[in-house]
Amino acid sequence: MKTIKTDIIPIRQQFAKVKAPHELNLEAICAFTAIGFFLDQDTYWKDEVVLGPASIHTIDDDGFLIKSEPWFTWHYTPSNKPFNTCLDEFTSLFEGLIDKQTGNKQVILPLSGGLDSRTQAVALKHLGKEVKAYSYSYKGGYPEAKLSKKIAQACNFEFEAFEIPKGYLWDDIEDLAKINSCYSDFTHPRQMAIIDKFDAMGDVFSLGHWGDVLFDSMCEEDLTADQELELVLKKIVKKGGLELATALWEHWKLPGDFESYLRGRLQNLLHGIDIKNSSAKIRAFKSMYWAPRWTSINLAVFEEKKPIGLPYYDNAMCAFICTVPESFLTDRQLQIGYIKKRNPEVAKITWQEHKPFNLYNYQLNKMPYNLPYRVLNKFTREFNEVLGKKYIQRNWELQFLGETNNKNLKKFLFSEEFNHNIEKNVVTKFYDLFYKNNRIYYSHAISILLTLSLYFQRK
Numbered sequence: 001m002k003t004i005k006t007d008i009i010p011i012r013q014q015f016a017k018v019k020a021p022h023e024l025n026l027e028a029i030c031a032f033t034a035i036g037f038f039l040d041q042d043t044y045w046k047d048e049v050v051l052g053p054a055s056i057h058t059i060d061d062d063g064f065l066i067k068s069e070p071w072f073t074w075h076y077t078p079s080n081k082p083f084n085t086c087l088d089e090f091t092s093l094f095e096g097l098i099d100k101q102t103g104n105k106q107v108i109l110p111l112s113g114g115l116d117s118r119t120q121a122v123a124l125k126h127l128g129k130e131v132k133a134y135s136y137s138y139k140g141g142y143p144e145a146k147l148s149k150k151i152a153q154a155c156n157f158e159f160e161a162f163e164i165p166k167g168y169l170w171d172d173i174e175d176l177a178k179i180n181s182c183y184s185d186f187t188h189p190r191q192m193a194i195i196d197k198f199d200a201m202g203d204v205f206s207l208g209h210w211g212d213v214l215f216d217s218m219c220e221e222d223l224t225a226d227q228e229l230e231l232v233l234k235k236i237v238k239k240g241g242l243e244l245a246t247a248l249w250e251h252w253k254l255p256g257d258f259e260s261y262l263r264g265r266l267q268n269l270l271h272g273i274d275i276k277n278s279s280a281k282i283r284a285f286k287s288m289y290w291a292p293r294w295t296s297i298n299l300a301v302f303e304e305k306k307p308i309g310l311p312y313y314d315n316a317m318c319a320f321i322c323t324v325p326e327s328f329l330t331d332r333q334l335q336i337g338y339i340k341k342r343n344p345e346v347a348k349i350t351w352q353e354h355k356p357f358n359l360y361n362y363q364l365n366k367m368p369y370n371l372p373y374r375v376l377n378k379f380t381r382e383f384n385e386v387l388g389k390k391y392i393q394r395n396w397e398l399q400f401l402g403e404t405n406n407k408n409l410k411k412f413l414f415s416e417e418f419n420h421n422i423e424k425n426v427v428t429k430f431y432d433l434f435y436k437n438n439r440i441y442y443s444h445a446i447s448i449l450l451t452l453s454l455y456f457q458r459k
Contacts, residue, residue: 074284101309105203113147113352116208
């Protein structure tokens with residue numbers, strides 16, 4: 001007999017057995033197909049579960065889960081402290097966590113043009129850490145690395161920019177399937193393209209995952225239960241995902257219909273969160289069910305090479321967020337306030353989500369103030385397309401478009417082993433919908449079919 005205590009947001013999946021038939025959990029796989037991650041404690045198998053977050057689990061000597069008891073419950077208990085006091089508390093907590101997680105080691109910092117990694121950069125600079133920062137851009141896409149380089153320069157960090165090449169996935173897909181065990185699709189972890197570069201970069205990663213969820217409002221604060229359910233569905237169901245999941249549900253002749261099944265599952269999970277404030281409730285839902293089953297999965301790519309630290313994942317940070325008034329989280333106020341206080345030069349650098357504006361004037365990202373930038377940006381993209389330079393915005397464009405990519409994709413989607421589990425006519429339908437109908441809408445479906453193909457090949 002042993003006990004396992006899981007974090008509020010677990011970094012890794014931990015599995016246990018339950019008494020059930022050793023059969024594929026087809027209902028769970030359909031949900032995975034629709035939303036891109038497994039719900040709650042689901043796995044590919046009926047007799048296996050993932051240990052839930054923020055709980056103490058008792059496991060017997062044969063690996064069976066006996067019981068689980070929560071040690072932390074998400075709540076919304078806002079303090080009546082003024083904003084500046086709350087900002088001081090965040091500053092102390094955030095810098096303390098980063099200092100503890102990085103120690104005296106050389107830090108590897110993935111930088112973007114957003115706020116989460118920028119906030120980390122400011123803290124690391126203030127703490128006097130030795131940092132090797134890097135960023136990447138899509139070949140033919142927005143030059144995100146330019147903003148990252150400016151942030152690194154303002155902090156006096158060593159910096160390296162990478163370009164994600166077309167079709168990189170096919171050389172690494174077997175390794176990625178082993179690393180993430182096919183619990184996430186393969187087109188999101190761009191870091192896989194440069195995994196071999198990590199060896200020479202430093203000692204420990206400082207990763208900014210989940211900051212955008214904890215430090216922003218999720219929605220209006222007084223939604224009805226039905227409105228909360230519809231919002232969650234809108235947030236997590238992927239384009240084309242519901243259609244593919246329904247096709248698999250019917251293909252496997254499961255009882256009832258998939259959409260009712262998914263709605264029922266989500267409704268039960270939401271009902272289990274005792275928070276009246278809708279924004280705080282949705283944040284709790286995402287932190288309990290989305291973060292550990294999707295965001296955490298591909299952290300394993302970083303951890304394959306070096307230890308990782310995640311200040312926004314920390315138990316103390318989650319507990320702190322439960323006490324922060326929603327009015328202080330709206331529009332990323334705490335992070336922006338922190339950056340302005342600690343490093344005004346970094347605050348003056350363009351905020352990618354509000355380009356060409358920065359943290360001092362991003363409120364101007366609206367008509368008519370942003371019209372000149374929007375016109376110029378549109379003209380530049382259209383001009384480049386005339387020259388044959390396609391603007392790349394999404395990772396799947398690098399993986400699925402073009403003759404070589406198509407050839408590699410077909411090798412997995414139409415293998416005999418995969419079509420034994422999912423009939424060829426189902427796969428062909430979505431393959432054709434992607435290539436002949438709407439690539440953006442059906443890209444998720446193709447990515448999930450590719451993931452399932454690797455899983456069935458490995459199981």
